Every structure is written in structure tokens, then in C-alpha cells.
Amino acid sequence: MKFSKIPAATITRLSMYSRNLEELLAEDVxxxxxxxxxxRCGVNSAQIRKDVAYFGEFGVRGVGYYVRDLLFEIKKILGLNKEWNLALVGIGNLGSALIAHENFARxxxxxxxxxxNDPHKIGKKLLSGLLVDRIDDLKKVKARCNIEIGVISTPASKAQEVANRLIEADVRAMLNFAPIQIQVPKGFSVENVDFTVKLDNLAYHLTTEG
Amino acid sequence: MKFSKIPAATITRLSMYSRNLEELLAEDVxxxxxxxxxxRCGVNSAQIRKDVAYFGEFGVRGVGYYVRDLLFEIKKILGLNKEWNLALVGIGNLGSALIAHENFARxxxxxxxxxxNDPHKIGKKLLSGLLVDRIDDLKKVKARCNIEIGVISTPASKAQEVANRLIEADVRAMLNFAPIQIQVPKGFSVENVDFTVKLDNLAYHLTTEG
DNA sequence: TGGTGTGAACAACTTCACAGCG
DNA sequence: CGCTGTGAAGTTGTTCACACCA
Structure with missing residues (x-):
């Protein structure tokens, strides 16, 4: 185990290993x-050994990794041994679909x-049972619900403004669905889910190789 | 201009430059x-020069890049000088939201x-006016509509099966929203939009640095 | 003069190859 | 013996620094 810097790609792969290990567990491997x-994961085997070795010695030489143990360790590394509280900002089509989506809960x-911030939406109850609050009440609601991660599903034009509110309320992590680079101070994290970029990649490949 | 291999990250950045250039154009720069x-983009300036130089000499020394021209060239590179036809597979909450989402059209x-494949959904008309077809009719519909990119928004358990249908129908590009690695033969492209992985990254950072 | 285009230096990440251990 | 853990080698991507040109 070493304390050198962990590549960002390693964390992303750990997430993938975790999912595959869950499948293996279900298959009783x-x-x-x-x-x-x-x-199974479509990567090099040394990559896997190196990725997990950043965090400890979880394997058994001559044998391999115990599925249950490795899964447990990876989840601990990622911080998935607890529940995380999300707040959705922007209750449009996409936002509503996200709230209802099973993959989050699982x-x-x-x-x-x-x-x-639409007065027509504020106070309404969503299918999930959640009440829509005013963005101005963010701090108050945060104090009550312990919001840990903000999910931004507003139009691009509003996304930075929303991020600023989240920063103000000290919500340290954001998942951003708007196609824009959000600026945050040190100590805050943003991850972008941007399907236009992905589509542009596909268009490029179709154009170039097709 | 050189014909060495283009890093995948370059294409992703071109997509980002394109968006920023559109904004600049709107601001009349x-x-x-x-x-x-x-x-503006939060990258190194040499990176930008190198990225665009892979494809040609679009700048003017001592001046910079003409916004309109560079935007045009980048869009041509990415293949955005045409419309692309998408097919959605899996009409759940997420799928419906995607069809209605403005960012695609723009x-x-x-x-x-x-x-x-749900008999209750087949034949129904969506808000967008689209009729829901049977997945078995994929080839037939493709012949009529010229489907170029498949968007997979089924549960993970069905995603590979859907991908196989798309491959069979020779739909060469797929945007996959299911949290699973999809296997495709050479000549086909898959881009994953996986928010659980992104959330795991956030959880990791909150756990480690927070 | 000022900013591009680019070889060369550098940094980061991945893969190899094998020592070491269960 | 077989598979992990890891230094070393290899590969890929990024940044520097400056020649060159409008």
C-alpha cells in the first residue's frame, strides 16, 4: 500500500469493479x-491489481480475490458503506425522471x-412524495435534511447560479446535467453528465470511420 | 496538419470548444x-492550439482565431454540419424525458x-408525436427513418440484448444510459452516460477529502 | 509586435515481467 | 504451483518554449 496520488481513472474503474463484483456475488462466485x-470488465489484469493495491493488499497469492471481501473493501474506499442524501434542483422532465429512477436508490x-424557482411548482408534491421547495430555502432545508450532494438539472443558463447557491449552503458535491463548465472553489467537486458531448463523440466516429 | 492518431480526449474538448465558440458568437465576439x-474552458492554451492543429491551420498568427470560422471548422470535424437521426429504445421515465429534452434538438x-417491448406502450403516441414501435420492427423502421444512432434507456438487464438488436440492424453508434459495459464488434461505437459512476466519484471525494 | 504551430521536455497512466508469498 | 503485488519499461497525453509568420 502506498500513499502516492490515486489517478482519477482508478476511482472510475473501482466503481465498475464494484458493479461487476455485485453481479458475481449474485451468481454465487x-x-x-x-x-x-x-x-469481464474489458481492462488489463495488471490494471486491476494496481488499482486495488493503491488501497491495501486485498488478494491472496496463488488464489485470487474473495468476491465478498473485495466488494466490501471497494465499497468502503468509495464511501458506499453509507447512504448519501441528494437534493434535486430543477424539476423539469429530466429532473422528474431522475427522482423516479431506480439506479440511484439501488x-x-x-x-x-x-x-x-417556478411558483407553479413550489409546494407541489412529486410522485416520490417529495415536496418541491423554493431554492431560497436551500439553507433551511439543508439544515433539516442534511443534503450532501446537489443534482443540477436546470437549463444551462441557470446552472452556475444554482451552483453558487449550493456553494453558499456548503453543499460540497454536485452532479451537473447542464452542458456547461461549472466553476467551484477548492474543496468542492463537480461531476458532469453531458450527453451532448457523448453524442458529438459518436457523430465524430460515424463521420470519420464510417 | 498531421495524420497521427487523435487522442479521444481531444474530441471531447473540441465539443466543449464548440459550445464556447457558439456563446462567443452570440456575444458578437x-x-x-x-x-x-x-x-474560458479551463484548459491550457497550448492544448487548444494542439487540438485544433491536428486538423488544420485555422488560426492567424499575431491575431488569433476567427470565432465564426473556427466554430465552422470544429463542427465540420465533429460531423455536426448535418442532422443526426436518433432512435430511443426503452420508453420509461428517463427515455420519455430524453425525447422531450431540448439539448438534443439544439x-x-x-x-x-x-x-x-411492453405491449401496453407499443402503438401509443408520445408527447413529441412519435409512435412507439415494436423492437422487432427495428430493421423495417430503420429502412424508413434512416436511424443512425441508438439511444439505450432500458434497465441494465436488457441493455446488451437491445444492443444486439441494434448491431443486427447495423446501427453503428449507441448512447447507453444503462450502468453496464456493452460489448460491440469492431466498427461499432458505444458511449456511456453513467451517473452512478459519477456519483461514486463524488462520494469518494466527499469521503476522502471532506 | 503578438499569437499561432510545433518539436522537445515533461508528466501521467498503463502494461510488462517477475519476485515473493500463500 | 499459481496469482498477487510492484518496480521498471513503455505508451500516451500535456505543457513548455520558441521559431515563424501575419
């Missing part, structure tokens, strides 16, 4: 070698608040 | 230096077909 797991992400 | 554009991506 007890032990897996880095070689086999690598094949991994322990839970929407505890929802915000909008 | 005529010329911009790599330095200024870099600041960049020239247009949904021309929608598929599901």
Missing part, C-alpha cells in the same frame, strides 16, 4: 482472479429534497 | 486567442423513432 475480472443514493 | 478561449440531434 466466491473467488475471482484479476485475470478473470479483467476479462446504490444508496436517496433524494431528500427537491427545488425549483 | 469576432476573434479570440487560444489564451482567452483556454481561460445540436442537431433528432429523435425519429422510439421502441419498447
Amino acid at each position: 466466491k473467488v475471482i482472479s484479476s485475470e478473470k475480472l479483467a476479462e 446504490q444508496g443514493y436517496r433524494f431528500v429534497a427537491a427545488f425549483d | 469576432k476573434v479570440i486567442s487560444s489564451e482567452k478561449l483556454a481561460e 445540436q442537431g440531434y433528432r429523435f425519429v423513432a422510439a421502441f419498447d
Whole structure:
């Protein structure tokens, strides 16, 4: 185990390993070698060994990794041994779909608040049972619900403004669905989910190789 | 201009430059230096010069880049000088939200077909006016609508199966919203939009640095 | 003069290859 | 013996620094 810097890509792969290990667990596989797991994940086996070795010695030489143990360790590394409280900002089509989406809940992400600035939406109850709050009440609601991650699903033109509110309320992490680079101070994290960029990549490949 | 291999990250950045240039155009800015554009995009200026230099000499020494011209060239590179036809597969909450989402249309991506395998949904008309087709009719519908990119918004358990149908129908590009690695043969492209991975990254940072 | 285009230096990440251990 | 853990080698991507040109 070393304390050198962890590549960002390593964290992303850990997330992928975690999902695959969950599948293996469901298939009742007890032990897996880095070689086999690598094949499943489409990466190099040394990559897997190196990725997990950043954090400890979780394997058994001559044997492989115990699926249950490795899964547990990876989840601990990622911080998935607890539930995380999300707040949705921007209750449009996409936002509503996200609240209803199963993938959040399954991994322990839970929407505890929802915000909008449209007076027609404020006070309404969503299908999930959540009440839509005014964005001005963010701090107050945060104190009550312990919001840990903000999910921004407003139009691009409003996204930075929303981010500023989240920063003000000291929400340290944001998942941004708007196609724009959000500026945050040190100590805050933003992850972008930008499907236009992905589509542009596909268009490029179709144009170039097709 | 050189024909060495283009880093994947370059394409992703071109997409970002394109958006920023569109904003600059709207602000009526005529010329911009790599330095200024870099600041806006949060990257190094040499990076920008190198990225665009892979494809040609679009700048003017001592001046910078003409916004309109560079935007045009980048869009041509990415293949955004045409409209792209999308087919949505999986009409759940997320799928419906995607069809209604403005960001696709604005960049020239247009949904021309929608598929599901739920008998209750087939034949129904979506808000956009699209009729939901049977996935078995994919080839037939493709012949009519010229589907170029498939958008997969089914549960993870069905995603590979859907991908196989798309491959069979020779839809060469897929945007996958299911949290799973999709396997495709050479010549096909997949881009993943996976928010659980992004959330795991945020959770990791909150756990580690927070 | 000022900013591009680019070889060369650098940094980061990935893969190899094998020592070491269960 | 077999598979992990890891230094070393290799590869890829980024930044520097400056020649060159409008």
C-alpha cells in the first residue's frame, strides 16, 4: 500500500469493479482472479491489481480475490458503506425522471429534497412524495435534511447560479446535467453528465470511420 | 496538419470548444486567442492550439482565431454540419424525458423513432408525436427513418440484448444510459452516460477529502 | 509586435515481467 | 504451483518554449 496520488481513472474503474463484483456475488462466485475480472470488465489484469493495491493488499497469492471481501473493501474506499442524501434542483422532465429512477436508490443514493424557482411548482408534491421547495430555502432545508450532494438539472443558463447557491449552503458535491463548465472553489467537486458531448463523440466516429 | 492518431480526449474538448465558440458568437465576439478561449474552458492554451492543429491551420498568427470560422471548422470535424437521426429504445421515465429534452434538438440531434417491448406502450403516441414501435420492427423502421444512432434507456438487464438488436440492424453508434459495459464488434461505437459512476466519484471525494 | 504551430521536455497512466508469498 | 503485488519499461497525453509568420 502506498500513499502516492490515486489517478482519477482508478476511482472510475473501482466503481465498475464494484458493479461487476455485485453481479458475481449474485451468481454465487466466491473467488475471482484479476485475470478473470479483467476479462469481464474489458481492462488489463495488471490494471486491476494496481488499482486495488493503491488501497491495501486485498488478494491472496496463488488464489485470487474473495468476491465478498473485495466488494466490501471497494465499497468502503468509495464511501458506499453509507447512504448519501441528494437534493434535486430543477424539476423539469429530466429532473422528474431522475427522482423516479431506480439506479440511484439501488446504490444508496436517496433524494431528500427537491427545488425549483417556478411558483407553479413550489409546494407541489412529486410522485416520490417529495415536496418541491423554493431554492431560497436551500439553507433551511439543508439544515433539516442534511443534503450532501446537489443534482443540477436546470437549463444551462441557470446552472452556475444554482451552483453558487449550493456553494453558499456548503453543499460540497454536485452532479451537473447542464452542458456547461461549472466553476467551484477548492474543496468542492463537480461531476458532469453531458450527453451532448457523448453524442458529438459518436457523430465524430460515424463521420470519420464510417 | 498531421495524420497521427487523435487522442479521444481531444474530441471531447473540441465539443466543449464548440459550445464556447457558439456563446462567443452570440456575444458578437469576432476573434479570440487560444489564451482567452483556454481561460474560458479551463484548459491550457497550448492544448487548444494542439487540438485544433491536428486538423488544420485555422488560426492567424499575431491575431488569433476567427470565432465564426473556427466554430465552422470544429463542427465540420465533429460531423455536426448535418442532422443526426436518433432512435430511443426503452420508453420509461428517463427515455420519455430524453425525447422531450431540448439539448438534443439544439445540436442537431433528432429523435425519429422510439421502441419498447411492453405491449401496453407499443402503438401509443408520445408527447413529441412519435409512435412507439415494436423492437422487432427495428430493421423495417430503420429502412424508413434512416436511424443512425441508438439511444439505450432500458434497465441494465436488457441493455446488451437491445444492443444486439441494434448491431443486427447495423446501427453503428449507441448512447447507453444503462450502468453496464456493452460489448460491440469492431466498427461499432458505444458511449456511456453513467451517473452512478459519477456519483461514486463524488462520494469518494466527499469521503476522502471532506 | 503578438499569437499561432510545433518539436522537445515533461508528466501521467498503463502494461510488462517477475519476485515473493500463500 | 499459481496469482498477487510492484518496480521498471513503455505508451500516451500535456505543457513548455520558441521559431515563424501575419
